[in-house]
Amino acid sequence: MGKFDDLPEIRRQGLEKMEQVYGFEMNDMDGDFFRYTADHLFGDIWNRPGLSDRDRRLLLIGMLSTHGAQDVLSIQIPAAFKAGELDEDALREIVIMVCHYGGWPVGARLNSLVEDTIAKGR
Structure with missing residues (x-):
C-alpha cells in the first residue's frame, strides 16, 4: 500500500x-x-496528454527565467537534471536561448544556477 x-x-x-x-x-x-x-x-x-513532462518543464523554465523566479528555478533545474529530462548540453542551450530572448542578465542568473547544478551532479 x-x-x-x-x-x-x-x-x-x-x-x-x-x-x-x-x-x-x-x-x-x-x-x-x-x-x-x-x-x-x-x-x-x-x-494532461499532449506534452511530455520534459516539454512542460522547458516551458516552465522559460517562463520562470523571464519572471526572475529563482526560487522555483532552483527547484526545477536540479529536478530536471536529476530526472534525466535535461542533460548538461540541454541546460546550457536553454541558457543561450534565454539570454537572447529574455535578456542577458536573466540568462546570466540562469547560467549560474545551471552551472551550480551541473557541478553538484558530478
Missing part, C-alpha cells in the same frame, strides 16, 4: 506527480492553495 492510497484519486495523482516533478518527497497539506496546487496543477494539468 502506497503512502497516498487513502487519499482521493485526484490528490493521490497530484502528490505523486509533484514528487516526480520536484524530485523530493511530498506530504499532504491543508488549505486551498495546496489543494489547487496538488489537485489541479499537478493532478490535472501536469497529467
